Amino acid sequence: xxxxxxxxxxxGCLPGIAQAQGALGANFNEHYEDVDYRDLEKADAxxxxxxxxxxxxxxxxxxxxxxxxxxxxxxxGYKTILTLKFPYNRGDFPKAGTPAFERELAxxxxxxxxxxxxxxxxxxxxxxxxxxxxxxxDLDLNAFYEAMAKRVIDYRTKACPGTCTTHLYMGALxxxxxxxxxxxxxxRWMAFVKATPELDGVNIHPHIPAIQASKPFLDYILPRxxxxxxxxxxxxxxxxWWQRNMKGVVAPAFADKYAAPxxxxxxxxxxxxxxxxxxxxxxxxxxxxxxxxxxxxxYVANQMKMFRDTGRLAVATYGFKQGSSMSKNFGPDKxxxxxxxxxxxxxxxRNADGSAAPNYAIFEDFKALQKGK
Numbered sequence: 001x002x003x004x005x006x007x008x009x010x011x012g013c014l015p016g017i018a019q020a021q022g023a024l025g026a027n028f029n030e031h032y033e034d035v036d037y038r039d040l041e042k043a044d045a046x047x048x049x050x051x052x053x054x055x056x057x058x059x060x061x062x063x064x065x066x067x068x069x070x071x072x073x074x075x076x077g078y079k080t081i082l083t084l085k086f087p088y089n090r091g092d093f094p095k096a097g098t099p100a101f102e103r104e105l106a107x108x109x110x111x112x113x114x115x116x117x118x119x120x121x122x123x124x125x126x127x128x129x130x131x132x133x134x135x136x137x138d139l140d141l142n143a144f145y146e147a148m149a150k151r152v153i154d155y156r157t158k159a160c161p162g163t164c165t166t167h168l169y170m171g172a173l174x175x176x177x178x179x180x181x182x183x184x185x186x187x188r189w190m191a192f193v194k195a196t197p198e199l200d201g202v203n204i205h206p207h208i209p210a211i212q213a214s215k216p217f218l219d220y221i222l223p224r225x226x227x228x229x230x231x232x233x234x235x236x237x238x239x240x241w242w243q244r245n246m247k248g249v250v251a252p253a254f255a256d257k258y259a260a261p262x263x264x265x266x267x268x269x270x271x272x273x274x275x276x277x278x279x280x281x282x283x284x285x286x287x288x289x290x291x292x293x294x295x296x297x298x299y300v301a302n303q304m305k306m307f308r309d310t311g312r313l314a315v316a317t318y319g320f321k322q323g324s325s326m327s328k329n330f331g332p333d334k335x336x337x338x339x340x341x342x343x344x345x346x347x348x349x350r351n352a353d354g355s356a357a358p359n360y361a362i363f364e365d366f367k368a369l370q371k372g373k
Contacts, residue, residue: 021314022304022307022308022313022316023046023047023079023314024045024047024300024315024370025045025046025048025079026039026043026047026048026317026320027318027319027320028321029050029051029235029319029323030050030051030052030053030066031321031324031325032066033065034321034323035048035050036321036356038353039320039321039342039343043320043342043343043358043363043366043370044370045370047080047081047120047315048070048078048079048081048317049081049082049083049234050066050070050083051066051082051084051085051123052064052084052111053085053087054084054085054086054104054107054108054111055087055107057107058107061110062114066082067111067114070082070115071114071119074118074119079120079315080119080121081119081120081122081123081232082115082121083123083126083203084108084123084124085127085131086104086125086126086144086145086148087131088133088136089133090133091133092133092136093136093140093141093143094144101147104144105151108148108151109155112151112156115166116166117160117164117166118165118166120166121168121200121314121315122152122166122167122169123170123232123234124149124170125171125172126171126172127171128145129175129185129186130174138184142185142189142192145189146192149168149170149192149196149199152168153168153198156198167200167314169199169200169203170189170193170199170203171203171204171205171232171234172205172234172235173202173203173205173217173220174204174205175207176220176221177206177213177214177215177216182220187224190221190225191224193225194224194225194229200229201230201231201312201314202225202229202231203231203234204217204232204236205233205236206303207236207239208236208237208238208240209240211238211296211302211303214306218306218310230314231310231314232313232315233313233315233317234316235317235318239335239337241292242293242336242339242340243335244292245266245293246266246336248265248266248292249263249264250262250265250268250269250286251286251289251290254289254290257285258282258285267330267331267334267336269286270339270347271330273286273347273348274327274330274346277345277347280349283348283359283360287361293339297360297361297362297365298361300318300365300369301365304316318342318366319340319341319342320341320342321345322341322343322344322345322347325337326338326346327346341362342359342362342363342366343356343357343363344359
């Protein structure tokens with residue numbers, strides 16, 4: 001028994017080993033300007049996640065808004081996640097030794113001294129299988145991300161020896177509920193994670209049409225990792241369910257109460273709220289009176305239970321605030337990310353002190369989920 005306990009203790013002290021804790025935090029994506037500590041305090045959130053598009057670091061890593069914001073959160077005592085995003089939607093991944101490849105390594109080198117030993121989790125890659133052209137999602141993608149990960153690992157080994165406070169994950173896999181996205185490349189992705197002791201595990205982004213669609217993600221990643229490895233979920237939502245309902249007719253009770261046309265579509269009500277933000281009661285009524293939302297208003301709580309029940313979730317972060325990219329050019333075919341948010345400054349009038357108002361139902365569940373974590 002002593003030998004088992006000693007071995008367990010030794011594993012816990014290894015660099016890169018993070019104990020599963022099942023925390024829920026605030027995801028801001030690239031919108032570092034939306035980080036408002038008043039919101040975080042109201043929701044009892046202790047984790048903050050941002051991503052940084054790597055080409056933007058050419059203007060100076062230390063001055064980038066996302067880097068500054070995540071380090072500020074760290075100094076204020078928050079747990080932090082920074083994701084390194086490599087956008088390749090316009091060309092194939094560069095080969096090792098080419099100028100383009102060296103440029104990417106230089107970007108990584110620029111951010112590592114700022115992040116290692118400060119952020120709690122550094123994620124190599126945001127959404128590799130979305131931020132690339134479909135024809136390029138082959139083993140060249142793997143070679144590129146593996147090289148970037150090895151650069152991060154080598155730096156951390158030298159700069160932060162022993163038990164480093166910065167844990168490393170590869171991320172993130174999308175739409176694993178669709179068999180077509182389980183490929184030779186995703187198999188190699190998971191094999192690399194499993195074979196690399198410095199990695200804590202993998203990141204997933206289950207943006208899905210139904211909660212049941214998150215199960216294939218877990219069924220795919222968990223058997224393909226070492227038993228001590230964990231997973232993180234820096235983005236998750238029912239956004240594809242919300243989108244299916246955007247062209248549906250608004251609830252008659254809402255139309256009658258607020259003198260809206262009975263044939264108005266849901267996206268038109270949202271657009272009206274974006275143009276002139278509603279009083280909180282009106283926005284709450286829009287969601288509460290809409291069966292497509294009301295019947296799924298506890299999605300975040302239900303989804304977190306599924307993640308936590310695995311015993312392997314390190315931390316998840318959920319869309320925290322309606323950002324500017326969500327409301328720009330809103331129309332019938334715009335992805336309605338703004339329905340997800342814990343705080344709704346774009347569709348609800350701000351509070352008297354200028355702070356954002358919380359979103360219906362989601363805020364209460366988010367706050368309740370902080371207890372004991």
